[in-house]
Amino acid sequence: MKLPVYLGLLREAERVLAESFRQVADGHAAEPDVHFLSHTLAQQCLAHYEALDPIVQRYGEARQEDEPERLHAEGLGRIRSGPVGLLRDLQDVYMLASVVEITWKLVGQAAEALRDRELLELVARCHKETSTHLDWLKTRMEQTAPQALIAAQ
Amino acid sequence: MIDRIAEVWGTRTPYEQDQRWPVRVDQKLAEGVGDDDVDRWVQSACVLCSNGCGCDIAVKDGRMVGVRGRATDIVNHGRLGPKGLFGSWQGVDNKDRLTRPLVRENGRLVATDWDTAMQRVVDNSRRLLQEKGPLSHGFYTSGQLFLEEYYTLSVVGKAGIRTPHMDGNTRLCTATAAASMKESFGSDGQPGSYVDIDECDAIFLYGHNMAETQTVLWMRVLDRLAGQNPPKVVCVDPRETEVARHADVHLPVRNGTNQALMNGLVREVIVNGWMDEDYVAAHTLHFDELRDVVEPWTPERVAEVCGVDADDVRRTAEIFGTTERVLSTVLQGFYQSHQATAASCNVNNLHLLRGLLGRPGCGILQMNGQPTAQNTRETGADGDLPGFRNWGNTDHVAELARVWNVDPLDIPSWAPPTHAMQIFRYAEQGSINFLWVQATNPAVSLPELARIRELLHREELFLVVQDLYLTETAQLADVVLPAAAWGEKTGTFTNVNRTVHLSDKAVEPPGEARSDLDIFLDYAHRMDFRDRDGNPLVPWSDPEGAFHAWRECTRGRPCDYTGLSYERFRGGSGIPWPCNDEHPDGTVRLYEDGVFPTDPDYCETYGHDLVTGAVVGEQAYRAMNPAGRALLKAAPYQPPHEEPDEDYPLRYTSGRTVYHWHTRTKTGRAEPLDRAAPQAWVELAEEDAERLGVIEGDIVRVASRRGEIVVAARIGRGRQGVVFAPFHYGYWDTDGVGPGEHPRSANELTITEWDPVSKQPVYKVAAVRVDKVATGDGPAPAPTTAASRPARPGTVRPTVGGSEAMADERIAPVEPPAVATREEHP
Numbered sequence: 001m002k003l004p005v006y007l008g009l010l011r012e013a014e015r016v017l018a019e020s021f022r023q024v025a026d027g028h029a030a031e032p033d034v035h036f037l038s039h040t041l042a043q044q045c046l047a048h049y050e051a052l053d054p055i056v057q058r059y060g061e062a063r064q065e066d067e068p069e070r071l072h073a074e075g076l077g078r079i080r081s082g083p084v085g086l087l088r089d090l091q092d093v094y095m096l097a098s099v100v101e102i103t104w105k106l107v108g109q110a111a112e113a114l115r116d117r118e119l120l121e122l123v124a125r126c127h128k129e130t131s132t133h134l135d136w137l138k139t140r141m142e143q144t145a146p147q148a149l150i151a152a153q
Numbered sequence: 154m155i156d157r158i159a160e161v162w163g164t165r166t167p168y169e170q171d172q173r174w175p176v177r178v179d180q181k182l183a184e185g186v187g188d189d190d191v192d193r194w195v196q197s198a199c200v201l202c203s204n205g206c207g208c209d210i211a212v213k214d215g216r217m218v219g220v221r222g223r224a225t226d227i228v229n230h231g232r233l234g235p236k237g238l239f240g241s242w243q244g245v246d247n248k249d250r251l252t253r254p255l256v257r258e259n260g261r262l263v264a265t266d267w268d269t270a271m272q273r274v275v276d277n278s279r280r281l282l283q284e285k286g287p288l289s290h291g292f293y294t295s296g297q298l299f300l301e302e303y304y305t306l307s308v309v310g311k312a313g314i315r316t317p318h319m320d321g322n323t324r325l326c327t328a329t330a331a332a333s334m335k336e337s338f339g340s341d342g343q344p345g346s347y348v349d350i351d352e353c354d355a356i357f358l359y360g361h362n363m364a365e366t367q368t369v370l371w372m373r374v375l376d377r378l379a380g381q382n383p384p385k386v387v388c389v390d391p392r393e394t395e396v397a398r399h400a401d402v403h404l405p406v407r408n409g410t411n412q413a414l415m416n417g418l419v420r421e422v423i424v425n426g427w428m429d430e431d432y433v434a435a436h437t438l439h440f441d442e443l444r445d446v447v448e449p450w451t452p453e454r455v456a457e458v459c460g461v462d463a464d465d466v467r468r469t470a471e472i473f474g475t476t477e478r479v480l481s482t483v484l485q486g487f488y489q490s491h492q493a494t495a496a497s498c499n500v501n502n503l504h505l506l507r508g509l510l511g512r513p514g515c516g517i518l519q520m521n522g523q524p525t526a527q528n529t530r531e532t533g534a535d536g537d538l539p540g541f542r543n544w545g546n547t548d549h550v551a552e553l554a555r556v557w558n559v560d561p562l563d564i565p566s567w568a569p570p571t572h573a574m575q576i577f578r579y580a581e582q583g584s585i586n587f588l589w590v591q592a593t594n595p596a597v598s599l600p601e602l603a604r605i606r607e608l609l610h611r612e613e614l615f616l617v618v619q620d621l622y623l624t625e626t627a628q629l630a631d632v633v634l635p636a637a638a639w640g641e642k643t644g645t646f647t648n649v650n651r652t653v654h655l656s657d658k659a660v661e662p663p664g665e666a667r668s669d670l671d672i673f674l675d676y677a678h679r680m681d682f683r684d685r686d687g688n689p690l691v692p693w694s695d696p697e698g699a700f701h702a703w704r705e706c707t708r709g710r711p712c713d714y715t716g717l718s719y720e721r722f723r724g725g726s727g728i729p730w731p732c733n734d735e736h737p738d739g740t741v742r743l744y745e746d747g748v749f750p751t752d753p754d755y756c757e758t759y760g761h762d763l764v765t766g767a768v769v770g771e772q773a774y775r776a777m778n779p780a781g782r783a784l785l786k787a788a789p790y791q792p793p794h795e796e797p798d799e800d801y802p803l804r805y806t807s808g809r810t811v812y813h814w815h816t817r818t819k820t821g822r823a824e825p826l827d828r829a830a831p832q833a834w835v836e837l838a839e840e841d842a843e844r845l846g847v848i849e850g851d852i853v854r855v856a857s858r859r860g861e862i863v864v865a866a867r868i869g870r871g872r873q874g875v876v877f878a879p880f881h882y883g884y885w886d887t888d889g890v891g892p893g894e895h896p897r898s899a900n901e902l903t904i905t906e907w908d909p910v911s912k913q914p915v916y917k918v919a920a921v922r923v924d925k926v927a928t929g930d931g932p933a934p935a936p937t938t939a940a941s942r943p944a945r946p947g948t949v950r951p952t953v954g955g956s957e958a959m960a961d962e963r964i965a966p967v968e969p970p971a972v973a974t975r976e977e978h979p
Contacts, residue, residue: 030578032574032904032905033906036906040764042766082582110834132762132765132767135762135765135767136766139768142568143571144783146288146317148285151584153583153584
């Protein structure tokens, strides 16, 4: 069974996403909405990470060589500055959050097939929150893109 | 005659439930002017709060010399508050008025003519449009202009300049009222009516110090309380306001915990079976989600987080849950806190759960702060699309483009409109270089003033300020345009409960001052804005022409004005919209049939996630199939982002006093009002003062992470651990633009943060510390008549007005008026 591989992937992606939200929050502290919301969302990601623990324990940790792909969810690295920098950073976080969102979706499919009620409940909650992360990132980027791309210095 | 500074609410005229509120005509004439001396009375309505009291202006020899309430007006039944009596004409007939345009030359503002000033505005507009395009322009307007002016501004900004950067100071006062109604009901539009005060069995005031912010509305409540079958009163406010003193239950919640309380109240109504299940099933969506979100909020948990008694929470919920007719009102305590929209939506939720809407005595008043804020919202001068159209709906944009005869692509609608705090951020970052501010004073009223002053000061920002006086903001401007005031121009405006009034011109403006409408028309003309056929984009040339154009713009929308006209207003009362063929006398209450404007093709918004402000989007919204049902929107409680800690151990909140309006540009120049509250102060709870070794009148420094103020302390009756400062005091009458040696403006301390949905700044949640810096030489200059009353009565001389504050009251000279007669009594 390869589900443990996906659970490990998901848990790691949530950790990286939390870290990235925190970086954006601190790196763009002059944008209060980005600052406060990114901290809130980072906490949600960490909560997802922790909530996965008992599930991972139950299914067992995956072995390193079982990883099905080469695409690692990597964090932001260094934060950018300025209006376009903010846009690019949010876009990077959006990509990370997309990985998290689709992974929850796929884990949820497996949970359905396994009739794992505990995992299904967790997926329902976390997938919804992650979708909201994407919605917010999209809303914020769409709002700011014209200004950053046309009018900013 | 009665001293209306000392007796803020005047003489009681008690009345019973379901009776009409008796008439009491309040009048104030200038010293030495008698009734017989008045040449003529000119019809108007008061602009010194959002209540919208009908009044007449006395004119003698071409000057305003008095004011009286209109006995026949459905809003105030003849009454006026202290600000209306003493600060209306007195606040504008003043030697300090701007009488000529000013332009900045070699760093100084110098007087000039209109041609020079407007040419400078137009030259900068054209240059920036060419260099950077429309996104270089921002407009920051007010809740003080008239409907016709906002609508003209809206067309100029959206289809002339084509910028999405338009907002008003309504963002600071009323944005959450609009946002909460949009989220719950699909569109802006006040469900209730003031008449509901006459009919209710209980009235809930959420963060609403009505006694000071809408004195005439509070008179109506006081008169009910003095009559037979008085309503129960519930007050949610950390301060012991006049409302709290009259309350059956006062919940002095810690500021920053509103959503915890509201989740608890919703939960109580659900678990005790006080819901109207049929109504919920037929007329709402998302009940299960709401139930799940509020589930953890037992009265005990609410008590712990909010710092109130669990039994009081139960009692409050029981009053709400078991009383037949309940009216709720909401204002800044909710709107200017974090989770503003979520908490205000929960008020809507409570009413939806019990079906307490659209029936006599069962209303919601999501209050406005300012007299014409409703029009800022309706016309889209706050960035929204005019007529409560949905920027996310391409058909709505196309419809608007047809009304204006422009290409739909000309109307910026690619994203939500840019809210005020973001406009100022873009100015700070240098991507907005042209900012036109009208009738508002951001250098005193926005949060974190040091930052605001700095960004307004910037060389690369071309700042135009249009105002009555040389405000703190005007002193930073590149061009200052002198505007005509209330009484010096004609126009309409709409109050909290949708009542539209006409305010006629009584006198000529001073010097070369011009109406805001004429200034916008002049700009449109000079910029040569054209529609798609090459005709002038703004074809009207006077207020009535603008009103006619606006009427067409509202056809078929929730705020339908098509049945209204200047002629219908003259001689009578205000009329509440919608007013059209279906409702020829206007409309008392919305949603009588439980059908809400949530239809995807009709709604003003597809909604937002209340925690993040993420837009829901058309597809997801259509998938919900709202079909005229209201939305029960839920959000978990989140603690405020700045809570007390070791360095800043106290909770800070800012607010209003009954005697002042905004940044005192008018009321600070009206003698009786100014004398009643001449100087800034800060209120400390007795227990905190004792611990700090501070007694009444001592000078204290209040510091936050953003700045500090040094003012006298009033030892008041607020909640322990909470510090309050009035936000009215800036520096125009002390050091000019900024604090200099004497910082006193409440917004030196506030935090730059806003609600994720309404984008209303958070003025009521921050952390501060207080230190005594000097012994006082007498009591603090705070009034004793309302919430700032001293903890120990008798230790401070009572606030009185004296001879200048004497006003007439005529009790019950005529029968009370009825609102929308044919609708109420077909």
